[in-house]
Amino acid sequence: MISTWVVIVVAVAFANATRSEDPFFLEDDVQPCATVQMSSSVVLMGSPVTAICVIREDCLLVIGQAVRIEWRLDDRFIPSSSAANESARVSEAVISSFNHSRASLTCCIQSSPAQVVAGVEIRAGYPPEAPQNLSCQTNLTANTMTCSWDPGQRETHLPTNYTLYTEIQDSHQNQAYEVPPGVQHFIIPRSDFVLFSNMTIYVKAENDLGEATSAPIILEPISAAKFDPPEILQIQVMPKRYGCLRLRWSLSPNQLWMRNKHMNLEVRLRTADSNQWGELTVFASRLKPSKPLDQCRLRHWTRYFAQIRVRYEQSPWSEWSRSQSGVTLESAPTGRQDSWMKVSGDHMPKQLNIHLFWKPSKQFRANGQNVSYIVSVQKLPGEKGKVCSTRENHCAFQLPGKMKKVYLSAVNAAGRSSPTEVRISKPTDRAAISDITAIPHGDRSLLVQWRSVPTSDLAGFVVEWKPLLKPGLSHIQFEIADKNQSSLVITGSFEPYKPYGISVYPRFKDGIGLPQTANAYLRQKAPSMVPKLQIKRTWNSHVELTWEEIPLDWRNGFIQKYKIFYWNEKGPINIVDAGPEERMVILEHINTVSLYEAFMMVSTSGGSLNGSTIHFQMEPFDTVAVVMIVIATGVGLSLFIIFIVLTCFSKHKRLKGRFWPAVPDPANSSIKRWSSESTEDTYPSWDKEDPIYLSHLSFLDLPMKPSKEEDDLWLNSAEDTSDLGESICGSPFIPGYSGSNSDSVPYATVIFSSPCNSPPPTQPPVYLRSESTQPLLEAEESFSPKCYQNVGSDGMPREQCFFGPCHDCVPKDGPDPVIVWDDFPFLQALAMNEPQND
Known part of the structure; x- marks a missing residue:
């Protein structure tokens, strides 16, 4: 059903075209080509919308043509109603729920392209809510009153106008103030209100869908005034009233005309050692500025800071005044102390070393200045029994081991507190x-x-x-x-x-x-310093780095670890970690031909800090290697010398015989004196009458007539006399004799013409001089004369030649001398006599 309300809106297309070319208009440029009819262009959000498009018969776009009408809502097609009469060039569109705050509904003729012939803009929203929280505030300095309100929780989506209405009850003077759209406050001039007369004030809101009025308020403009911050003139101590202060105050100079009116006053206080206000708040009603305010039940001898603010009746509070301070009267301390005692010593000492610490409990009040503390062994006050007096919060003293408790008291100029008993805990x-x-x-x-x-x-x-x-x-x-x-x-x-x-x-x-x-930190950050890396030693492609401990005041937190970064110009960066307690790291696999760089990073949970970079390079032969080689060489050489010395001591006799043999002196010795009981040998039975003791005599068995080759062999062997001491039987004649390794060398060699088991020779034995290269005597040449001098039977010296010619002793042409063996005891031992036949 088509509504009776009709709104005709002409939609003009092609705005830039000339009117003569515009098909929406007839030639007289007055009549539109089509119209859209609907009940209202402003609808309630979510409500149904119905529109009818009617095309004129004389519209140039439809003359002589079949007409088909389409609808569009913005850019979206909407279906036409089945009741539309297309032959009459009328079409109806129905929107079941319009949920747009603003949209364009257009009527189009289907062609190529489609032609818009009419249209209408539809707006949707809600009616206004009644304004809320209406309030007004008077500004005595600017002589104005400002009223403000809230438009409500729901958005209307439509332009809403507000009107503020005021009525002065005494004079019945009414005023209406229109407020521009979107504004929720209005300033009333001083001429339109009276400070001490009640006013009725309300606000009305209107839009295309309806109107609403706020609840009215009745107020006295002066009671809506916010005063300037007042001023504290003075804070006085009340005589003989402990814990009380008197405040004298005044309104600001701009509001002194209100000094005879009753005001509400609020005071807030805080102590000097606190940064928070509100420890104590006092409210005083109907107080004139000329009357002071007394504040009691405060702490004794405590400095308080105070601020005040004022208001008239139920007006807004003024801002807080500037602070002023005052001190209450001094009195004796009250309350007890919290204590903590540390006792050192054995369980049963004669004297106890005590450190006593204390602090005020929540109930303690110093109530004065220059508070000191007394520790005593007696509960009653007095000088007797006092062990400590101090202004600090601790005390150290000694007591006998039998003491069980002490008493702590606080003292000021006004008196002494009740003592606090402290038991001695060992x-x-x-x-x-x-x-x-x-x-x-x-x-x-x-x-x-x-x-x-x-x-x-x-x-x-x-x-x-x-x-x-x-x-x-x-x-x-x-x-x-x-x-x-x-x-x-x-x-x-x-x-x-x-x-x-x-x-x-x-x-x-x-x-x-x-x-x-x-140990603990409130907060941590990176250390303030990094210790310097030092190279302690290098060896075998290893480098030992050390560093000092970071001072405690530079750590800024708990050291978590040390990190050592090192690298050369060709290799990657290497990292070595060290614990917080370590002071050294060893870098391994260091190239001896490369230059290295290294630095340390120290970390805490709050951050890290990098130290300075150091440079180092390994030597081909580092100091440690050289020292090790020298030590090893020295140790080896020392062992070798020790071995040689020990060998020399163990082979002392054999070495002495090799290098310094003992040669007998024929001038001062006889062969009998050389004999040894350990080397006793006896000749065969043919010499039993006079046995001979030989020490080192060699016997050599030679044939009677040696051949030329044998003679040469003997002569050649004479150069080495080490084997001359062997007997003719192939074994040493003396059991203890060891050839050339003996302590002495053979003095003479006795030559036999036949073996030892052959009959006695017919000729006397032949004596040969030893061919040893060792001199017979180590003495000087003067000790061995060329001629051997013997003493004859008559006591006179006789010269005899022995072992070689002696040209100085015997004339060459004289006969051979006869040897008398009795005169030569040395040679007599060598005489080999033929055995006597019985």
Whole structure:
């Protein structure tokens, strides 16, 4: 069914064409070629839409032609209704749900190409919601009042106009202020409102689909005024009223005309050692600026900073004023101290060495300045029994071993606190803690965790920490933990990149157990320095690099590892890792002809830092190799010398006989004196009457008439006398004789003409001089005269020639001298007498 509401919209195609060529118009340029009829071009979002296209009979595009009409919604074809009468050049389009905020619906004549003959723009949206949160605020400085509101949660998709309506109740003066689309506030001038008269204010919203009005508000413009920040004139101490301060204040100079009105006042305070406001907030209603405000129940002798703000009735609060400070009256300290005692010494010492640490508990109040602390063995105050007095938070002293407790008190100019009893807990060797760890917990805290062995007498734990870079007892802090705890968050003035030592002590009923300790960093970063690499030694294509330990204050965290990078100009980069506790690495497979570069990288969990680069090159023969060769050579030579010396000592006699033989002196010795009982030999029975003891005599068996060859053989063999000592039977005559290796050499050789078992010779034996090259005497030549002088029977010396001619002793032409053997005892031993026949 076609709606009775008809809206005709002319769609003009080909805007750039001339009107004479435009088929949408007739010749008079007044009548359109077609029209689109619909109820409204603005519809509710999601509602159905129906449109009818009617083509004029005199339209040039359809005269004399069959007409077929099509519909388009933007660029999309939509079906025509079956009720359309194409012969009458009328077509109907139905859209079941229109979900576009804006779209163009066009009517087209099907041709080649299709011709648009009419169209309409359809807009969809929602009616406006009632404005919400209407509020107004008066600005006393600018003398204006600003009202604002919220348009609602749902978007209308349609232009919406807002109108602000005001009505002054006393004068019934009404005003309406139109607000431009899209704006949700309006500024009312000072001439249209009265500060102390109530006004009714509301807002109306309108668009093509409807209108809505906000809930009205009634207010007094002065109660909607936001005042300027007030001013604190003075903060005074109230006499004889501990913990009280008096604040004198005033409005800003621009609002002094309100000084006789009652104002609401809010005060906030904080102590000087706190950075957070809101520790104490006080609200005072209906207070005139001329009346001061007293604030009590504050800490004694504590500096407070205060700020205030004001408002009139239910108006917005002003901004906070500037801060002012004041100090409450001083009084004696109150509350107890938390303490921690470390005792050193044996279990039953005569004197106890005690370090006592303390800190204010949550209930403690110093209540004054220049607070000091007294440690005493007596509970009552007094000089007697005092062992320590200090302004620090620790004290060291000695006590007898029988003492069981001490008392700690805080003192200021106004008095002394009640004493805190501290029991003396002696150390024990018991352990109850393991696996302690400390990790960061936020920006200013550390989380300490540990495991404990449950025991019946375990009373609790003490967590102690101190900065490792700041020695001294004053930096030690502690916290007491319950026996059921296994972790604790410690908060203090922790600095990033600085190390802290944390210890957990078990507390037993009979003493303090052994602690467990761990180090921690609040935050870590790369170290501030890298140690310098040093070449310690090189050997066999190996290089040993060493470095010093990084100082603790330069580490900035826990050293995780060291990395050594080294390379040559041709090879790849090699990496050697070293642990945090190591101070040396060995680089292997170093080429002796290449130049190497190396540097160290030190890492923590917060970053890494690279050190400077060093250069090194291996020598073809490094110092270590040379030293090793020299040592090996020296050791070998020393062993050889030792071997030679030992050999010389073990073969002393044989070497002495070889190089320095003992030769008898015929001038001072007789052959009988040379004899030895170990070398006793007896001649055959033909010489039994006078036995001879021979030491080193050689006997040689020769034939009576040696041939020429034999003679030559004898002469040739005379050059080597080492075998002359062998007997005629082929064995040494003397059992102990060893030939040329003996300590002495043969002096003479006795020649026999026949073997030893033959009959006695008819001729006397022949004596030959030894052909040994060794001189007979080692003395000077004067000790061996050319002529052997013997002493005759008459006591006179007689000259006899022996062993060769003596031209000086016997004339050449004289007869041969007769040898008297009695005069030559030396030669008499060599005489071989024929045996006497019985």
